[in-house]
Amino acid sequence: MTTTMKQGLRDGDLVLGTFVFEFATLGIGRLAAGAGAQFVIYDAEHTGWGWETLGRLVATTRDADPLIRVPHAARTTISRALDTGARGVMVPMVESAEEARDIVRWAKYPPDGVRGAAFGVAHDDYAATDNVAYMRRVNDEHLVITQIETVAGLAAVEEVAAVDGVDVLWVGHFDLTNSMGIPGRFDHPDYLAALDRVAAAARAAGKHAGFMAGGPQEAEMLIKRGFRILAYGGDLWIYQAALRSGLSEVRGLG
Template identity: 75%
Template sequence: MSENNERRFAPSPVKQALREGNLVVGTFVFEFATNGIGRLAAGAGAEFVIYDAEHTGWGWETLGRLVATTRGAEPYVRIPGTERSAISRALDVGARGIMVPMVESAEQAATIVSWATYPPHGVRGAAFGLAHDDYAREDNDTFMRWANEEKAILAQIETVRGLAAVEEIAAVDGVDVLWVGHYDLTNSMGIPGKFDHPDYLAALDRVVAAARSHGKYAGFMAGSPAEAAMLVERGFSILAYGGDLWVYQDALREGITKVQGLR
């Protein structure tokens, strides 16, 4: 294999780190659609960047540019829903993984995996010489095997129905991470925003237990180092530290408050 192909078909650093039992930390991007944002995040130590297409107005041109300009961290896309076209387009613009909201059954999870996986293990549509394979028009068989193995699928557990089925979802081959959507989960549980509620904390433990029992990983977006410490203690192994707009606003507020205090 050529040196160029060795780079193209390198193992996923995130999946490799998880397999080795390491804590993996990345971040979300919701607002700053600049060419440098992915590299800025990587320079700060992020191992992955999740570009959000669920709660933003970004189109595929913007998402493709953000993915293409990310270096040093794995680019993922949180798709708006479970439509086949959203899954295939996110992967075809070059995302190394997808986050899927509101996963509520093993059947749904299996369908998502199938749509994201090339034959013979899935039904992902094939088109080569595009962004996802660095515009290379050769070695398509190797590319498909590599993509099937190294892509990441993050299934969000964020409803009562999803929590009830979490063990079955975790058992689906091809699901890599069970990711808790904490605001939506507490809304669905009838305890909106009550992150100290015993039922919510029990739900976190249930997700971790389901992930561990099937060789998968539990993920979460931590809003602070203190919250991250609690999650790691509970067994979460892949965390996104906040999002671009909140990190910027919090840091700016802290700095402005300190400067204003100089008067």
């Protein structure tokens, strides 16, 4: 049951994965895993994907941990994401410890939370098992990722980090700079200070800081700042960049 990414974080490893926004194919999760991704985050915030699509993506992701970024914090949204079989949820725009506590409650079975119980379905691979032991394992092993991507969230980041059950503080970089009034200014000292504050809050609370890095240079900067869980880009941008590079090289041959 232990997720490869959560065990890696516990061991102090650098944990790497990717986002999927566009290519809802049955092979995308296995392709990502074959490339070395330890996790795949399927995005339901910025896509039009419904639960059937997300369920198929999660079900066909093997050898990497499937996660879902839900569009908003709500009990039914979080529980449905987990009931597809996702091994964790990412929740955008978290701005207070109270919100974080609600997210944890919705993501955890009793006695740690209020997640509804249904067994022998997709999330437990349709297996007959010791349901009480299963709930305990899932509560311990599945990830809760809260996104810090507003000025209000940044102001409350230490309180959010302190919430029991929150595993990762994930910076939503463009939204954060928008909220700070410096859209896209990723070299701005206030933004860089915000990265340091999130990393410090995570470290102080025994949690982990996460980010979607656009390339190796950005990833190096983040690692030096203490970020230990990184998504390397997203499917559509990786594909487009690789295609552009290849076409440009071939075009130069003519």
